Amino acid sequence: MLHIKNLHARVEEKPILKGVDLTVNPGEVHAIMGPNGSGKSTLANIIAGRSDYEVTAGSIDFQGEDIVEMSPEERAQAGIFLAFQYPVEIPGVSNTYFLRAALNAIRKSRGEEELDSLKFLGLIKEKIKSLEFDAAMLNRSVNEGFSGGEKKRNEILQMAVLEPKLCVMDETDSGLDIDALRVVADGVNALRSSERGFLVITHYQRLLNYIVPDYVHVLMGGQIVKSGGKELALEMEERGYGWLEEAIGAGR
């Protein structure tokens, strides 16, 4: 469903992605690991359509369509979802209002009927129950004053409500306590299906015990330098990135 070919991108004249190739098929879970500053969030944000990043070469196909020129909302409506590494606070907009506006925007784009607040509340009730989400947070402003872990849970709640086809999760595990990690992972696993693809960015193999990936990739210096099965994550955790860097250096 997602085909990234030779993707080059820069931000403020600084090249960050230097030829990324990645394919995610429906039903697959791909994990991306890599050192700080290697370009993981850049890749995630580019998939979601953030305009601060300029794609200078390559292509991103989603369900057979090149999405590079598409607006963020068009991508979301097509089924792409990014769980942010740093979810944004929006004072003055209630979480419920925001969730309903998002869901209805997506439904509308598909020619589906918009949900009134009553129907929406019915739907959201179910979701917050399974995610053990504190209902009081629905009436608060989006992410405002949420703890780090609460923000991450809120991302997953949005994902559960919007039911995207491609879920890109940028370090959703960072900041979650051990119990929250399991709840979030259960939520993600509940969403796993043969039609849905996942791109899970993480620093820690621990998450991958819960959300078991089909593939693991290592992004370094703006390129995917190594790909493998779930055992690659274990290896990275054990050995760190230094050896890979040396190995690549030696290969050049």
Added chain:
Amino acid sequence: MMDTIAQIQSDLAGITFDPSAWPSLRESRERAFQSHKTLGIPTLKDEEWKYTNLREIREDSYKIGQYVALQRDEVSSYLLEDLDPIRLVFVNGHFHLELSSSPSVPGLTFSTLANGVPSELGLLQKIEENTFAALNHATFADGAVVRIAKNTKIERPIMVLNMAVADVDRTVYCAPRTMIIAETGAEATIIESYASVGSRTTFTNAATEIFAGPNTRLEVVKIQGEGLQARHIANVEIKQQADSYLDHFNIAFGGAFTRNDINAFLDGSNISSRIDGVVVVGAEQHCDNHTRLDHAFPNCNSFEVYKHVLSGRSTTVFNGKIYVHQDAQKTDAKQTNQAILLSPEATMNSKPQLEIFADDVKCTHGATVGQLDSMPQFYLQSRGIPKDEAESLLIYAFAAEVLEKISHPGLRDLLEAKLFAKLAADREA
């Protein structure tokens, strides 16, 4: 004869003084008109009019507004029927009986000046200093009187709607006058709404006096909803007495040219004053808000929040004065003025003025002018919300700090809807 005409002619061509009207007010009206003539029409050299050019108003010629028998369907969107208000409607300053609905409500006197001039009329307006307040006093045709009796709480919103109706050949002038008198312990929500009909320009020169007696609780919402060709000057004078709470909302979306002077004198202790504004302008609109808070007694607080949203080539002015008099110890005054510029060609002029003569006070002011942040915008879009809608939502959130304070839920919803509609219209313009 020539002499007489010169005597009754304002500097604004076509606006004349009728000495025979309102015999009981003859002395104060003549004095007001003389004052207006002496003060003349201010220029940009006048510090109070530095950013607001009255040239178009000065050079136009006028026709005094007459009664027009407006039909309900011409004004239905302004009647706010959904809120089920108690309502007085004036057309070009003249009372319109059929559009009004003033059932008898215990404790509420809701009437016109023609039915009886309250003794408070003119006590607050500064006709010696303010040329437009003076002109209003000399030229009003009629006006609204809202008197809420002691310890009465009025549940339904009270509304005074002033319609300006344009004419084909000349600018119509009208001088709406509103008196709001809340006696000890009274409580109410009052909507003072201005709107216009017709494509030619109109000039509304409004004056409002608000007497908030001891221990009253008032919410006064002024809506400038006139058309995009209308000109509007309003002088709002508020006097608050001990232990009262008053929130004045200045909702300014309409008008080509708008100037509001909103002054509150805190004439007692333990007063809470809220002076709030939401200004949304686009295209060539100009909106100037001057506010002044006078803290004269100890232990009062005032919180002022003004929010401006500008697009197109619009301009706004905010001038907020806070005077803390010598006796006003333990004053807590906070002023915040914020603007979002949606267009590089829009301009905001801002001038806070704090003058403090007491030593034990807390007085702060802050002003910010900026653009919408890109991250919240991206966050909303990344959830499928279209760009324009995301922008409106963020602007709504920006204005919500003020709008959310409106206690009447129906009115709050209505203003929110109006805000979204105005933002959409400004985007089209």
